[in-house]
Amino acid sequence: MVKMIDLQQSRNEIDRIDKQIVSLFEERMEIAKDVAAYKIKTGKKVLDKERENEKLRVLQAMASNDFNKHGITELFTQIMSMSRKYQYGLMSAGEQELPLKEIESLHRDKKMKVVCFGVKGSYTEQAMEEYFNTDIECFYAPTFKEIMEVIKIGEADYGVLPIENTSTGGIADIYDLLVEYDNYIIGEHVVKVQQALLGLPEAKLEDIKKVYSHPQALMQCSKFLESHHHMSPIEWLSTSDSAKKVQEDQDITQGAIASVRAAKCYKLKVLKESINHENTNSTRFIIITKKKEFIKNANKISICFELPHESGSLYNMLSHFIYNNLNMTKIESRPLEGHAFEYRFFVDFTGNLKEPSVKNALLGIQEEAIGFRILGNYHMV
Ligand SMILES: O=C(O)C(=O)C[C@]1(C(=O)O)C=C[C@@H](O)C=C1
Incomplete structure (x- = not known):
């Protein structure tokens, strides 16, 4: 018969062992302090993957069964991860230059030049007007890439681009362009998108046979189109460009799905x-x-950032947000060119570059990920 040991007795034993673990953990972290000092002085990276792998191999071999081998790997992976975070904390505590320069407000010393995606009457134009809310000089560019290019060569101070829609999700091309160009996000703005069916001033609902719009807008209005059988949807460049087309063609059977703003701009009837x-x-x-x-x-x-193609690498990266108590608001991934089924991750989180927790997390991610970039620090809407 198995001898029953009193629960309290077992708990007392566990308490005794845990006390030793805590004391050893603290002793280990004190040594990590010396390691950090050495690394700050020599410029050596905190993460030493080879050393960690070797340590895990040796420690695992010391365990007596498979369950414990697995447990030891998990435990020491975490201990070394904490050791790294402790070292990043010590490193980022010193005075260093911020990756972006802090300014009081947008530069309003001269008339700002702003480039807006699309044509007049678009939702992007609305976003631009609402965001800047002041006297600006603006012009339009028809593609996302041209906006990036105009900003790069300094033909405009700021550019306005859509990045995400609540019904259809993130705009993949924008994410890729943010990596391709050395431009930065300085602000964001949200516009409620209310689509309308527009036609020539003399047109009636029954006259409309062809409805032009951006594929996303056609999707957003698919139920309306399905219930109006006499209308055929036709994909077009953008909502505002569809309105422009209806106005230019002067064909009473043509309609456009666009904003009321575009109707005013191109003298169309809602x-x-x-x-x-x-x-x-x-x-x-x-x-x-x-x-x-x-x-x-x-x-x-x-x-x-990009991640090595190995188990737990995303988990490991996200642990920097959890450890530093930062709230992640969005994550997107895009395929890496030339690397089948490998991805670049885009993460948004709350914080300011001057905060110690942000500095700490960014130092860790920068060291442990590949191709790390800060895309911007701005006011959340
Ligand atoms: O040995 C080092 O270089 C350390 O920084 C210590 C340590 C550890 O805690 O064991 C932590 C981070 C490195 O990736 C490797 C090992």
């Missing part, structure tokens, strides 16, 4: 308002600049 079925339909826009700057009290950071 045949039906609010035809999108998702009522909370909104688009988030970003304001980009070439300058490596962020506005004082900015509270959201966007970064991107």
